[in-house]
Protein backbone atom coordinates (compact mmCIF):
# COMPACT_ATOMS: atom_id res chain seq x y z
CA UNK A 149 0.00 0.00 0.00
CA UNK A 150 1.30 3.42 -0.92
CA UNK A 151 2.07 6.09 1.64
CA UNK A 152 -0.63 8.37 0.23
CA UNK A 153 -3.25 5.59 0.59
CA UNK A 154 -2.14 5.00 4.18
CA UNK A 155 -2.38 8.71 4.89
CA UNK A 156 -5.87 8.87 3.34
CA UNK A 157 -7.08 5.91 5.46
CA UNK A 158 -5.56 7.48 8.60
CA UNK A 159 -7.20 10.80 7.84
CA UNK A 160 -10.58 9.16 7.25
CA UNK A 161 -10.30 7.27 10.56
CA UNK A 162 -9.49 10.49 12.40
CA UNK A 163 -12.45 12.25 10.74
CA UNK A 164 -14.83 9.44 11.72
CA UNK A 165 -13.55 9.69 15.31
CA UNK A 166 -13.99 13.47 15.41
CA UNK A 167 -17.52 13.33 13.95
CA UNK A 168 -18.50 10.56 16.41
CA UNK A 169 -17.12 12.55 19.33
CA UNK A 170 -18.91 15.68 18.08
CA UNK A 171 -22.30 13.94 17.99
CA UNK A 172 -21.78 12.33 21.40
CA UNK A 173 -20.83 15.67 22.93
CA UNK A 174 -23.52 17.64 21.09
CA UNK A 175 -26.28 15.40 22.33
CA UNK A 176 -25.24 15.55 25.97
CA UNK A 177 -27.69 17.76 27.85
CA UNK A 178 -27.83 18.91 31.43
CA UNK A 179 -31.47 17.94 31.87
CA UNK A 180 -31.16 14.19 32.06
CA UNK A 181 -34.84 13.44 31.42
CA UNK A 182 -37.05 15.34 29.02
CA UNK A 183 -39.39 17.84 30.69
CA UNK A 184 -43.16 17.57 30.38
CA UNK A 185 -44.38 20.57 28.38
CA UNK A 186 -47.88 21.88 29.12
CA UNK A 187 -49.55 24.48 26.89
CA UNK A 188 -53.17 24.13 27.94
CA UNK A 189 -54.50 26.92 30.20
CA UNK A 190 -56.94 24.63 32.07
CA UNK A 191 -54.37 21.92 32.79
CA UNK A 192 -51.94 24.66 33.92
CA UNK A 193 -54.57 26.11 36.25
CA UNK A 194 -55.47 22.71 37.68
CA UNK A 195 -51.89 21.65 38.40
CA UNK A 196 -50.52 24.98 39.67
CA UNK A 197 -53.55 25.97 41.78
CA UNK A 198 -55.41 22.77 42.71
CA UNK A 199 -52.13 20.97 43.48
CA UNK A 200 -50.23 23.96 44.79
CA UNK A 201 -48.37 21.97 47.45
CA UNK A 202 -46.80 19.75 44.81
CA UNK A 203 -46.31 22.48 42.16
CA UNK A 204 -44.43 25.14 44.11
CA UNK A 205 -40.79 24.31 43.49
CA UNK A 206 -38.57 25.84 40.87
CA UNK A 207 -35.36 23.99 39.90
CA UNK A 208 -32.69 24.23 42.59
CA UNK A 209 -30.03 24.95 39.95
CA UNK A 210 -31.64 27.18 37.33
CA UNK A 211 -28.47 27.03 35.23
CA UNK A 212 -28.19 23.26 35.54
CA UNK A 213 -24.89 23.33 37.44
CA UNK A 214 -24.09 23.92 41.07
CA UNK A 215 -22.07 27.13 40.96
CA UNK A 216 -21.55 26.85 44.75
CA UNK A 217 -19.80 23.47 44.53
CA UNK A 218 -17.10 23.31 47.22
CA UNK A 219 -18.45 26.41 49.03
CA UNK A 220 -21.28 27.06 51.49
CA UNK A 221 -24.56 26.88 49.58
CA UNK A 222 -26.39 30.05 48.52
CA UNK A 223 -29.79 30.48 46.94
CA UNK A 224 -31.89 33.09 45.22
CA UNK A 225 -35.63 33.63 45.69
CA UNK A 226 -36.16 31.96 42.32
CA UNK A 227 -34.28 28.79 43.23
CA UNK A 228 -35.03 28.46 46.96
CA UNK A 229 -37.11 25.41 47.81
CA UNK A 230 -40.68 26.31 48.78
CA UNK A 231 -40.55 26.74 52.56
CA UNK A 232 -39.73 29.16 55.37
CA UNK A 233 -36.39 30.39 53.98
CA UNK A 234 -37.97 31.19 50.59
CA UNK A 235 -40.88 32.88 52.36
CA UNK A 236 -38.53 35.10 54.40
CA UNK A 237 -36.45 36.32 51.46
CA UNK A 238 -39.44 36.76 49.12
CA UNK A 239 -41.35 38.67 51.78
CA UNK A 240 -38.34 40.91 52.36
CA UNK A 241 -38.28 41.88 48.67
CA UNK A 242 -42.03 42.42 48.35
CA UNK A 243 -42.45 44.42 51.55
CA UNK A 244 -39.35 46.59 51.22
CA UNK A 245 -39.14 47.25 47.48
CA UNK A 246 -42.05 45.90 45.43
CA UNK A 247 -45.04 46.98 47.50
CA UNK A 248 -46.95 49.65 45.48
CA UNK A 249 -46.28 52.28 48.15
CA UNK A 250 -42.54 51.56 48.00
CA UNK A 251 -42.58 51.60 44.17
CA UNK A 252 -44.17 55.06 44.28
CA UNK A 253 -41.68 56.26 46.88
CA UNK A 254 -38.51 54.70 45.43
CA UNK A 255 -38.86 53.95 41.74
CA UNK A 256 -40.85 56.88 40.43
CA UNK A 257 -38.37 59.61 41.53
CA UNK A 258 -35.37 57.56 40.34
CA UNK A 259 -36.94 57.12 36.92
CA UNK A 260 -37.04 60.84 36.21
CA UNK A 261 -33.26 61.14 35.66
CA UNK A 262 -33.03 57.88 33.72
CA UNK A 263 -35.92 58.80 31.41
CA UNK A 264 -34.46 62.29 30.77
CA UNK A 265 -31.10 60.71 29.89
CA UNK A 266 -32.83 58.21 27.59
CA UNK A 267 -34.75 60.96 25.76
CA UNK A 268 -31.50 62.94 25.35
CA UNK A 269 -29.73 59.82 24.01
CA UNK A 270 -32.44 59.07 21.46
CA UNK A 271 -32.59 62.76 20.43
CA UNK A 272 -28.88 62.90 19.72
CA UNK A 273 -28.93 59.54 17.93
CA UNK A 274 -31.84 60.81 15.78
CA UNK A 275 -29.91 64.00 15.02
CA UNK A 276 -26.89 61.96 13.86
CA UNK A 277 -28.69 59.31 11.89
CA UNK A 278 -32.06 58.80 10.30
CA UNK A 279 -32.40 55.28 11.71
CA UNK A 280 -31.75 54.56 15.39
CA UNK A 281 -31.61 51.46 17.56
CA UNK A 282 -33.20 51.73 20.96
CA UNK A 283 -32.07 48.63 22.84
CA UNK A 284 -28.78 49.90 24.30
CA UNK A 285 -30.20 53.24 25.43
CA UNK A 286 -33.19 51.52 27.08
CA UNK A 287 -30.89 48.97 28.73
CA UNK A 288 -28.83 51.78 30.27
CA UNK A 289 -31.94 53.65 31.46
CA UNK A 290 -33.46 50.57 33.08
CA UNK A 291 -30.23 49.34 34.63
CA UNK A 292 -29.23 52.69 36.13
CA UNK A 293 -32.62 52.88 37.89
CA UNK A 294 -32.50 49.29 39.06
CA UNK A 295 -28.92 49.62 40.35
CA UNK A 296 -30.00 52.59 42.49
CA UNK A 297 -33.02 50.71 43.83
CA UNK A 298 -30.68 47.88 44.69
CA UNK A 299 -27.75 49.73 46.24
CA UNK A 300 -29.10 53.17 47.05
CA UNK A 301 -27.52 56.42 45.96
CA UNK A 302 -24.03 55.38 47.08
CA UNK A 303 -23.93 52.70 44.37
CA UNK A 304 -20.70 54.31 43.24
CA UNK A 305 -19.75 56.59 40.43
CA UNK A 306 -20.97 56.36 36.88
CA UNK A 307 -18.13 53.98 36.06
CA UNK A 308 -19.21 51.41 38.68
CA UNK A 309 -22.79 51.35 37.40
CA UNK A 310 -21.51 50.99 33.84
CA UNK A 311 -19.23 48.08 34.74
CA UNK A 312 -22.04 46.27 36.61
CA UNK A 313 -24.27 46.86 33.60
CA UNK A 314 -21.64 45.39 31.30
CA UNK A 315 -21.26 42.32 33.53
CA UNK A 316 -24.99 41.64 33.48
CA UNK A 317 -25.26 42.30 29.76
CA UNK A 318 -22.34 39.98 28.93
CA UNK A 319 -23.81 37.24 31.14
CA UNK A 320 -27.13 37.26 29.28
CA UNK A 321 -26.12 38.34 25.81
CA UNK A 322 -22.67 36.88 25.11
CA UNK A 323 -22.83 35.20 21.72
CA UNK A 324 -21.59 31.98 23.37
CA UNK A 325 -24.09 32.08 26.20
CA UNK A 326 -24.26 30.05 29.38
CA UNK A 327 -27.02 28.00 27.79
CA UNK A 328 -24.76 26.84 24.94
CA UNK A 329 -22.02 25.97 27.38
CA UNK A 330 -24.38 24.02 29.61
CA UNK A 331 -26.08 22.09 26.87
CA UNK A 332 -23.08 21.17 24.76
CA UNK A 333 -19.77 19.69 25.85
CA UNK A 334 -18.52 20.60 22.43
CA UNK A 335 -19.10 24.29 23.18
CA UNK A 336 -17.29 23.83 26.50
CA UNK A 337 -14.35 22.27 24.69
CA UNK A 338 -14.15 25.02 22.10
CA UNK A 339 -14.81 27.89 24.53
CA UNK A 340 -12.85 26.63 27.53
CA UNK A 341 -12.12 30.16 28.76
CA UNK A 342 -15.79 31.12 28.81
CA UNK A 343 -16.71 27.86 30.54
CA UNK A 344 -14.10 28.51 33.25
CA UNK A 345 -15.45 32.05 33.60
CA UNK A 346 -18.99 30.68 34.07
CA UNK A 347 -17.81 28.16 36.67
CA UNK A 348 -16.11 30.95 38.59
CA UNK A 349 -19.27 33.12 38.61
CA UNK A 350 -19.29 33.04 42.38
CA UNK A 351 -15.83 34.52 42.63
CA UNK A 352 -16.25 37.34 40.08
CA UNK A 353 -19.60 38.30 41.55
CA UNK A 354 -17.84 38.46 44.92
CA UNK A 355 -15.16 40.76 43.46
CA UNK A 356 -17.81 43.05 41.95
CA UNK A 357 -20.34 43.27 44.78
CA UNK A 358 -18.32 42.33 47.87
CA UNK A 359 -16.79 45.83 48.19
CA UNK A 360 -20.18 47.55 47.71
CA UNK A 361 -21.68 45.41 50.49
CA UNK A 362 -18.69 45.95 52.78
CA UNK A 363 -18.83 49.69 52.27
CA UNK A 364 -22.57 49.79 53.00
CA UNK A 365 -22.08 47.71 56.15
CA UNK A 366 -19.42 50.18 57.23
CA UNK A 367 -21.43 53.31 56.51
CA UNK A 368 -24.45 51.87 58.34
CA UNK A 369 -22.27 50.79 61.26
CA UNK A 370 -20.97 54.31 61.66
CA UNK A 371 -24.53 55.59 62.16
CA UNK A 372 -26.15 54.71 65.42
CA UNK A 373 -29.67 54.14 64.09
CA UNK A 374 -29.01 52.52 60.69
CA UNK A 375 -31.40 55.00 59.17
CA UNK A 376 -29.45 55.27 55.94
CA UNK A 377 -28.49 58.87 56.66
CA UNK A 378 -31.68 60.26 55.17
CA UNK A 379 -31.33 58.14 52.04
CA UNK A 380 -34.16 55.90 50.87
CA UNK A 381 -33.67 52.38 52.14
CA UNK A 382 -32.33 50.19 49.33
CA UNK A 383 -32.77 46.48 48.64
CA UNK A 384 -29.23 45.98 49.94
CA UNK A 385 -30.20 47.66 53.23
CA UNK A 386 -33.13 45.30 53.58
CA UNK A 387 -30.88 42.30 52.93
CA UNK A 388 -28.46 43.48 55.59
CA UNK A 389 -31.33 43.62 58.09
CA UNK A 390 -33.45 40.58 57.24
CA UNK A 391 -33.50 37.55 59.55
CA UNK A 392 -33.89 34.13 57.93
CA UNK A 393 -34.33 30.56 59.19
CA UNK A 394 -31.00 28.83 59.81
CA UNK A 395 -31.02 26.49 56.84
CA UNK A 396 -32.57 27.10 53.45
CA UNK A 397 -32.94 23.38 52.69
CA UNK A 398 -35.25 22.87 55.65
CA UNK A 399 -38.61 22.07 54.09
CA UNK A 400 -40.47 22.29 57.41
CA UNK A 401 -42.47 25.28 58.55
CA UNK A 402 -40.42 25.77 61.70
CA UNK A 403 -36.69 25.32 61.81
CA UNK A 404 -34.97 24.35 65.06
CA UNK A 405 -32.09 26.64 64.26
CA UNK A 406 -32.28 30.22 65.49
CA UNK A 407 -32.99 32.90 62.85
CA UNK A 408 -29.85 34.52 61.53
CA UNK A 409 -28.73 37.34 59.23
CA UNK A 410 -27.63 36.65 55.64
CA UNK A 411 -23.97 36.02 54.85
CA UNK A 412 -22.29 38.22 52.22
CA UNK A 413 -22.17 35.39 49.68
CA UNK A 414 -25.93 34.93 50.07
CA UNK A 415 -26.54 38.67 49.69
CA UNK A 416 -24.44 38.67 46.52
CA UNK A 417 -26.61 35.94 44.99
CA UNK A 418 -29.79 37.87 45.84
CA UNK A 419 -28.43 41.16 44.52
CA UNK A 420 -27.45 39.45 41.25
CA UNK A 421 -30.93 37.96 40.97
CA UNK A 422 -32.50 41.37 41.59
CA UNK A 423 -30.40 43.11 38.93
CA UNK A 424 -31.07 40.38 36.35
CA UNK A 425 -34.77 39.93 37.10
CA UNK A 426 -35.53 43.64 37.05
CA UNK A 427 -33.52 44.48 33.93
CA UNK A 428 -33.65 41.78 31.29
CA UNK A 429 -37.39 41.10 30.98
CA UNK A 430 -38.25 44.80 31.36
CA UNK A 431 -35.89 45.83 28.54
CA UNK A 432 -37.17 42.99 26.34
CA UNK A 433 -40.80 44.08 26.78
CA UNK A 434 -40.03 47.75 26.10
CA UNK A 435 -38.33 46.80 22.84
CA UNK A 436 -41.14 44.42 21.78
CA UNK A 437 -43.70 47.14 22.62
CA UNK A 438 -41.87 49.75 20.53
CA UNK A 439 -41.58 47.24 17.68
CA UNK A 440 -45.36 46.77 17.60
CA UNK A 441 -45.88 50.54 17.77
CA UNK A 442 -43.58 50.99 14.77
CA UNK A 443 -45.41 48.27 12.88
CA UNK A 444 -48.86 49.68 13.77
CA UNK A 445 -48.84 53.49 13.44
CA UNK A 446 -52.56 53.68 14.24
CA UNK A 447 -51.92 52.11 17.68
CA UNK A 448 -49.00 54.48 18.23
CA UNK A 449 -51.16 57.49 17.35
CA UNK A 450 -53.95 56.39 19.69
CA UNK A 451 -51.44 55.96 22.49
CA UNK A 452 -49.86 59.34 21.75
CA UNK A 453 -53.26 61.01 21.96
CA UNK A 454 -53.96 59.37 25.31
CA UNK A 455 -50.58 60.39 26.68
CA UNK A 456 -50.87 63.99 25.62
CA UNK A 457 -54.50 64.48 26.60
CA UNK A 458 -55.35 66.52 29.67
CA UNK A 459 -52.88 66.58 32.51
CA UNK A 460 -50.98 63.43 31.43
CA UNK A 461 -48.66 65.61 29.43
CA UNK A 462 -45.14 65.22 30.87
CA UNK A 463 -46.61 63.42 33.89
CA UNK A 464 -44.66 60.71 35.67
CA UNK A 465 -46.04 57.21 35.31
CA UNK A 466 -47.06 55.64 38.60
CA UNK A 467 -49.46 52.89 39.55
CA UNK A 468 -52.27 55.43 39.72
CA UNK A 469 -51.23 57.11 36.50
CA UNK A 470 -51.37 53.72 34.74
CA UNK A 471 -54.99 53.45 35.84
CA UNK A 472 -55.58 56.84 34.18
CA UNK A 473 -53.92 55.70 30.96
CA UNK A 474 -55.76 52.45 30.17
CA UNK A 475 -54.53 52.34 26.60
CA UNK A 476 -50.87 52.46 27.70
CA UNK A 477 -51.55 49.61 30.12
CA UNK A 478 -53.38 47.70 27.35
CA UNK A 479 -50.50 48.13 24.89
CA UNK A 480 -48.01 46.74 27.42
CA UNK A 481 -50.32 43.85 28.39
CA UNK A 482 -50.86 42.91 24.76
CA UNK A 483 -47.08 42.82 24.29
CA UNK A 484 -46.72 40.62 27.38
CA UNK A 485 -49.42 38.28 26.07
CA UNK A 486 -47.65 37.79 22.74
CA UNK A 487 -44.06 37.86 23.98
CA UNK A 488 -43.76 36.62 27.57
CA UNK A 489 -40.03 37.21 28.10
CA UNK A 490 -39.77 34.10 30.30
CA UNK A 491 -41.70 31.74 28.07
CA UNK A 492 -41.53 28.70 30.36
CA UNK A 493 -42.79 28.43 33.93
CA UNK A 494 -40.81 25.59 35.45
CA UNK A 495 -41.90 23.34 38.31
CA UNK A 496 -40.00 20.36 39.70
CA UNK A 497 -42.38 17.90 41.31
CA UNK A 498 -42.07 14.75 43.37
CA UNK A 499 -44.44 11.75 43.59
CA UNK A 500 -47.49 13.84 44.64
CA UNK A 501 -47.18 16.11 41.63
CA UNK A 502 -46.66 13.17 39.30
CA UNK A 503 -49.80 11.47 40.68
CA UNK A 504 -51.81 14.70 40.23
CA UNK A 505 -50.67 14.94 36.63
CA UNK A 506 -51.21 11.22 35.95
CA UNK A 507 -47.61 10.51 34.97
CA UNK A 508 -45.32 7.72 36.31
CA UNK A 509 -43.77 8.43 39.71
CA UNK A 510 -40.22 9.76 39.32
CA UNK A 511 -37.56 7.36 40.68
CA UNK A 512 -36.55 7.79 44.31
CA UNK A 513 -34.92 11.10 45.13
CA UNK A 514 -35.50 12.57 41.66
CA UNK A 515 -38.10 14.98 40.34
CA UNK A 516 -40.21 15.30 37.22
CA UNK A 517 -39.82 18.65 35.49
CA UNK A 518 -42.89 20.46 34.16
CA UNK A 519 -42.62 23.41 31.81
CA UNK A 520 -45.80 25.47 31.37
CA UNK A 521 -45.51 27.26 28.06
CA UNK A 522 -46.59 30.87 28.63
CA UNK A 523 -46.29 31.72 24.96
CA UNK A 524 -48.66 28.94 23.87
CA UNK A 525 -51.10 29.76 26.70
CA UNK A 526 -51.22 33.46 25.73
CA UNK A 527 -51.99 32.57 22.11
CA UNK A 528 -54.55 29.82 22.75
CA UNK A 529 -57.33 30.15 20.13
CA UNK A 530 -59.80 28.63 22.63
CA UNK A 531 -59.26 31.66 24.84
CA UNK A 532 -58.33 34.52 22.49
CA UNK A 533 -59.93 35.74 19.28
CA UNK A 534 -57.36 36.22 16.49
CA UNK A 535 -54.62 35.32 18.96
CA UNK A 536 -51.72 36.26 16.67
CA UNK A 537 -53.04 39.82 16.17
CA UNK A 538 -51.56 42.70 18.18
CA UNK A 539 -54.79 44.27 19.42
CA UNK A 540 -54.51 46.22 22.71
CA UNK A 541 -58.27 46.94 22.62
CA UNK A 542 -58.80 43.46 24.12
CA UNK A 543 -57.69 44.85 27.46
CA UNK A 544 -59.87 47.94 27.60
CA UNK A 545 -63.50 48.42 28.48
CA UNK A 546 -65.72 46.03 26.51
CA UNK A 547 -62.75 43.91 25.33
CA UNK A 548 -62.44 40.17 25.84
CA UNK A 549 -59.80 40.64 28.54
CA UNK A 550 -61.16 43.75 30.24
CA UNK A 551 -60.06 43.82 33.89
CA UNK A 552 -57.69 40.87 33.49
CA UNK A 553 -55.23 40.98 36.36
CA UNK A 554 -51.47 40.82 35.84
CA UNK A 555 -51.24 37.52 37.67
CA UNK A 556 -54.10 35.00 37.30
CA UNK A 557 -56.14 33.82 40.25
CA UNK A 558 -57.20 30.20 40.90
CA UNK A 559 -60.42 30.37 38.85
CA UNK A 560 -59.15 30.92 35.32
CA UNK A 561 -55.92 31.29 33.39
CA UNK A 562 -55.80 33.30 30.16
CA UNK A 563 -52.17 34.40 30.10
CA UNK A 564 -49.19 33.97 32.43
CA UNK A 565 -46.38 36.40 31.52
CA UNK A 566 -45.69 36.86 35.24
CA UNK A 567 -46.30 33.22 36.11
CA UNK A 568 -48.97 31.81 38.38
CA UNK A 569 -49.53 30.39 41.83
CA UNK A 570 -47.21 30.67 44.81
CA UNK A 571 -44.11 31.21 42.67
CA UNK A 572 -45.59 33.99 40.50
CA UNK A 573 -43.38 37.00 39.80
CA UNK A 574 -43.43 39.45 42.70
CA UNK A 575 -42.13 42.22 40.39
CA UNK A 576 -45.21 42.47 38.14
CA UNK A 577 -46.45 45.80 39.54
CA UNK A 578 -43.02 47.44 39.51
CA UNK A 579 -42.43 46.20 35.96
CA UNK A 580 -45.65 47.74 34.67
CA UNK A 581 -44.73 51.12 36.15
CA UNK A 582 -41.15 50.92 34.87
CA UNK A 583 -42.14 49.79 31.34
CA UNK A 584 -45.06 52.25 31.24
CA UNK A 585 -42.85 55.24 32.12
CA UNK A 586 -40.27 54.48 29.46
CA UNK A 587 -42.73 53.64 26.67
CA UNK A 588 -44.75 56.77 27.57
CA UNK A 589 -41.67 58.99 27.31
CA UNK A 590 -40.54 57.45 24.01
CA UNK A 591 -43.98 57.88 22.43
CA UNK A 592 -44.62 61.35 23.87
CA UNK A 593 -41.28 62.71 22.67
CA UNK A 594 -40.81 60.96 19.31
CA UNK A 595 -42.67 59.59 16.36
CA UNK A 596 -41.51 56.08 15.42
CA UNK A 597 -41.60 54.71 11.88
CA UNK A 598 -40.08 51.74 10.03
CA UNK A 599 -36.67 52.35 8.43
CA UNK A 600 -36.93 53.64 4.87
CA UNK A 601 -34.74 50.81 3.56
CA UNK A 602 -37.94 48.72 3.41
CA UNK A 603 -36.69 46.35 6.12
CA UNK A 604 -39.89 46.79 8.13
CA UNK A 605 -40.07 45.35 11.62
CA UNK A 606 -38.71 41.87 12.11
CA UNK A 607 -40.61 40.19 14.97
CA UNK A 608 -38.47 37.03 14.98
CA UNK A 609 -37.35 36.11 18.48
CA UNK A 610 -34.26 34.51 19.97
CA UNK A 611 -33.36 33.48 23.50
CA UNK A 612 -30.78 35.30 25.63
CA UNK A 613 -30.09 32.80 28.43
CA UNK A 614 -33.69 32.43 29.68
CA UNK A 615 -35.20 35.57 28.15
CA UNK A 616 -36.96 35.81 24.77
CA UNK A 617 -35.73 38.93 22.98
CA UNK A 618 -36.05 40.31 19.46
CA UNK A 619 -33.55 38.43 17.30
CA UNK A 620 -32.67 41.64 15.42
CA UNK A 621 -32.61 44.71 17.64
CA UNK A 622 -35.32 47.19 16.68
CA UNK A 623 -34.27 49.91 14.24
CA UNK A 624 -36.64 52.78 13.50
CA UNK A 625 -36.84 56.22 11.95
CA UNK A 626 -37.28 58.57 14.86
CA UNK A 627 -38.66 62.10 14.55
CA UNK A 628 -38.88 64.39 17.57
CA UNK A 629 -42.51 65.46 18.14
CA UNK A 630 -43.29 69.14 18.04
CA UNK A 631 -43.58 70.30 21.65
CA UNK A 632 -47.20 70.47 22.80
CA UNK A 633 -46.62 73.15 25.41
Ligand code: HEM
Nearest residue numbers: 225226425426429430490493566567568571572573575579
Ligand atom coordinates in the same frame (compact mmCIF):
# COMPACT_ATOMS: atom_id res chain seq x y z
C1 HEM B 1 -41.50 42.37 32.42
C2 HEM B 1 -40.94 42.07 33.57
C3 HEM B 1 -40.96 40.73 34.22
C4 HEM B 1 -41.48 39.55 33.77
C5 HEM B 1 -42.21 39.28 32.46
C6 HEM B 1 -41.23 38.56 34.80
C7 HEM B 1 -41.63 37.24 34.71
C8 HEM B 1 -41.41 36.31 35.70
C9 HEM B 1 -41.82 34.93 35.63
C10 HEM B 1 -42.57 34.29 34.46
C11 HEM B 1 -41.43 34.32 36.77
C12 HEM B 1 -41.66 32.85 37.14
C13 HEM B 1 -43.05 32.74 37.73
C14 HEM B 1 -43.51 31.32 37.95
O1 HEM B 1 -42.71 30.40 37.97
O2 HEM B 1 -44.74 31.14 38.13
C15 HEM B 1 -40.75 35.31 37.58
C16 HEM B 1 -40.23 35.06 38.82
C17 HEM B 1 -39.60 36.01 39.58
N1 HEM B 1 -39.45 37.35 39.27
FE1 HEM B 1 -40.09 38.27 37.60
N2 HEM B 1 -40.58 39.16 35.83
C18 HEM B 1 -40.40 40.48 35.53
C19 HEM B 1 -39.83 41.44 36.32
C20 HEM B 1 -39.37 41.24 37.60
C21 HEM B 1 -38.90 42.28 38.47
C22 HEM B 1 -38.88 43.77 38.16
C23 HEM B 1 -38.50 41.69 39.61
C24 HEM B 1 -37.95 42.40 40.82
C25 HEM B 1 -36.94 42.07 41.48
C26 HEM B 1 -38.74 40.25 39.47
C27 HEM B 1 -38.44 39.29 40.41
C28 HEM B 1 -38.78 37.96 40.30
C29 HEM B 1 -38.47 36.96 41.32
C30 HEM B 1 -37.74 37.22 42.64
C31 HEM B 1 -39.00 35.75 40.88
C32 HEM B 1 -38.98 34.41 41.60
C33 HEM B 1 -40.24 34.24 42.43
C34 HEM B 1 -40.26 32.98 43.26
O3 HEM B 1 -39.65 31.98 42.90
O4 HEM B 1 -40.92 33.00 44.31
N3 HEM B 1 -39.26 40.03 38.24
N4 HEM B 1 -40.76 36.50 36.91
